[in-house]
Structures are given as structure tokens and as C-alpha cells.
Amino acid sequence: MTSDARFAEVASLAGEPTRVVMLHALMDGRALTASELARVAGVTPQTASDHLGKLVAGGLLSVQQQGRHRYHRIASAAVAHMIESIVQVASVAMPMRRTLATGPKDDALRRARTCYDHLAGRLGVALADALVVGGHIDLTPDAGLLSNSGMALMVRIGIDVASLSPSMSKRGRVLCRPCLDWSERRPHLAGNLGAALCALSFDKGWIRRIDGTRAVRITPAGYRDYRELLDVRLVP
Amino acid sequence: MTSDARFAEVASLAGEPTRVVMLHALMDGRALTASELARVAGVTPQTASDHLGKLVAGGLLSVQQQGRHRYHRIASAAVAHMIESIVQVASVAMPMRRTLATGPKDDALRRARTCYDHLAGRLGVALADALVVGGHIDLTPDAGLLSNSGMALMVRIGIDVASLSPSMSKRGRVLCRPCLDWSERRPHLAGNLGAALCALSFDKGWIRRIDGTRAVRITPAGYRDYRELLDVRLVP
């Protein structure tokens, strides 16, 4: 198999409508069973099984067996990054083309959602903006830097910054990087710090997942603490 | 059209073998005619025209008419980045799978090639290594920083660093960032600085393009100047 053929295999695996729904459902980092993914995608279990087998064989998903359930998840950060980059291309406005449909489900996604392991949507962008305005981080299109005041702030709200440094974490993932938001077209916060803020938000009850989707709902406590602790102004 | 359908469209456009060859042939940033792309991909002109029409309609390529020729190029940096990210996923070693075939053509690519607008392959990685070892740049997996000595070095070899800063350049592209090399699995240099070094290498005659491919040949002058100016050790 040539490298070109392998490229085509990967891209076409990600280019089938049913598989797209499955991949996007897994983009929050959770592991879902074949039945759950079949229901999400609106196909029968045997069809879903076929697709999942191909995605696993192609290296896009990894599978973990627990009893009679088989949990599927995004195989690697590289795969998640690839999906993000395809979303970027797919979300650009196209001339001579009617705009993309935006249902009520999309509205919830635009408001606040998870993007692989960090926060996105208006919430994610507002959070990044507030940190930049407060002088806590410095964001350029391709890199991010946490300032001393930012480190102090993170420690104050309960994030152990030291344990997030690239040398400590697996894969050498960077502490802080921007990730272009597909709905807002502006950067939000990714990297280990972005993941930690997302995890903290769930732990503290600032956000809750809507159904089984990537969309999240901001709780009253979330509105209060985001404003008081991080100076993030959100309109319900 | 839903955003999921648009995602599937983009990914499947990049997932057809003939189109893959065309996209990869354009990844060095050049603009090629329909006939040239047809010859590269090994299909008839009418088949190529069909594919190119779809790629343009899908936003992956842009086209520019000059006389009776129509020049096609990668539509945006976002598209180039998407292709790079798919290459990353496609190039991971897969268990229970025979390794990817590596023909003589691939050998030339592995030695030295362009990656969109910067240098890659063993040359690109060696260049990045030499700059890191010399204390001229600091590369982390997600970010790159040019030191004072690095700026002096760039000015000395004829690169106007000031004009490459993100605020000066279009798109706010970052000055210096790493790009994971698909054949070496180690970072090489991208961003405005990577592009400038690549352009300088062509201007000074250090490298020359092989045929019409992304592969480049290092000239004797290149071996000498890379070693004397940048302390890059290369074995012919």
C-alpha cells in the first residue's frame, strides 16, 4: 500500500456521512458502545458494527472491551486534531453556495460545547478572551503563553499548573495553545490548560452535558463563578 | 446542508485516490494546470477536469485563469493544514498491517522535499535540529520561539526577520512553529520563518526541485552553505 493510498483510506473513512456522525459524537473524548453509536447515527447495529470495524482497522478509533460491551473512542490526539482541521475547512463560508443549515441543536452547540477535551463555542471563546484581557495568557494564532499572573490565577481556582507542564504530561502536549473555534471563528483555549479548565468546570458543576451530545449547559453556579473568579461576562 | 454533511463532503473530496495525488502534487504551493494534474494523476483530461471542478466547488482548491490555461492551487492555509493533519494520521504505523510500500520516488521525498511552503524530510529536520542545538530557536511540540542569536543569524544570511513578524504578514501567521515531519516523525520548521528559509534556499541555489515533484535535490553549494552558515551536517 502506498502512502497516497493510505491517505485516501484515512480521508474516505472520515468522509462518509454515517461515520461523520459517529466521529463527532466521540469528539468529546468519551467512549461509546456500538449500540449507542448506532442509535446516534440512525442506523442498525450491524451497519454500525461494519463502520466501527473499518474505523478501528483504519486507526481512527480504538476499542476497549468490557464484558459484552465494546467501547469505542478517538484513537489519538492526532485523529482529534485531524477532525478539527477538517471542521475548519468545512466551516468556511462558500461563495455561490447557500449557507449551512443551523437547527436548534446547532444553536446549543454554538453556545457552549466541548471540543475533544476542552471548552468551545461562545463560552470557550469568552473564557479565552477574558484571560487575554486580564493579562493571564498571551495568545497568538499558533501559540499560547501563560503569564505569572495567569499561573497564580489557575492555582487560586484549583488547577495544579506544575503538573500540566509538557515535561510532566504524556505525549509532551503543550500547556497552552489556541484552537480556532469553528462557530465563532476566533481562538479558544486548548492544550493541557484548556483540558484542565474543562475538567474543573465539570467538577465544580459550572457546566453540565446536554443529553449525550458535545453541547453543554452553563449552570447558575457557572454564570456566577465564571464572572467572579475569571471575569467572564456571559449572557444567558 | 447540515454541517455534518459539509464535513463529509470535504473529507470525501480528499479521500479519493486520484484526487489525493492531485492534492499532494499541489502541496508545495505551486499552481498547476488541469493537463499537468491529469498527467501526474494518470487519468484523462476530462476525468481530471471533473475532479478539479469538484475540488474547487468544495473549497479545497482555487483556480486562476490565464489565457487558455487554468491554474489550480491549494485554496488556503487551512486546507494545507488539513492535508498535513491527515498525513499525520495516515503515517502512523499500524499494528497487524504490512508496512507502507516505499519506492525509489519515496526515497527522494524522504531525503528532502517541500511541505506546503517550507522544507521537510531529513533536510528539514536536520535544519531544525541545527538551529535548536545552536540555541537559535526553541521548539516545543506546539510552538516555536526565535532567540536573539537566531534573529542575528537570520539577518546575517539575508532574511529580514522584522518583515516576518505576525503583525506584518498577512493572515497573522506565526513567525516560527514546528510541523511534525511525516517521514522522520520529528519536527521541522514551519511558519513565516520556515517559508523564508525555504525561499532563500531556492534563491541561493542550495536546493533545486526534482522534476515537477515536491522532492528537492541539495546542490554542492547547498551542502557547503548549510554547513558553513547554519552548521547543518548532511551526508550526500
Add this chain to the structure above:
DNA sequence: GGCATCATTCGATGCCGCCCGAAACTTCGA
């Protein structure tokens, strides 16, 4: 103006792969 070249459109053909019904396999609980 006439011809050669580049490029696209149209129609026909053939193949690939998505999908589901039926059935087999695996695992868990009783």
C-alpha cells in the same frame, strides 16, 4: 479567419460500498 491546443460537458458503463435481513457468536445473569 482557420487551425491547434486546452478545457469542459454529456452519456454510457462498470465497480465499489452502504445498507439491512437473517443468523451465528459471545457474554452475562438467573
Add this chain to the structure above:
DNA sequence: TCGAAGTTTCGGGCGGCATCGAATGATGCC
């Protein structure tokens, strides 16, 4: 050991798409 639930395999139907031959625009050169 038996039944229920999760998952996979097998087979056939069906739609979509890549491909090429032939013909039709578009452009430049002589």
C-alpha cells in the same frame, strides 16, 4: 444450562460515483 442482550458475519439489493469516448466551448497563434 438456558435465555437475553450486545455484537459481528454473511448475503443480496441498490444507489452513487469514477472513468472514458465523443463532442462542444474557449483561447491563442499564424
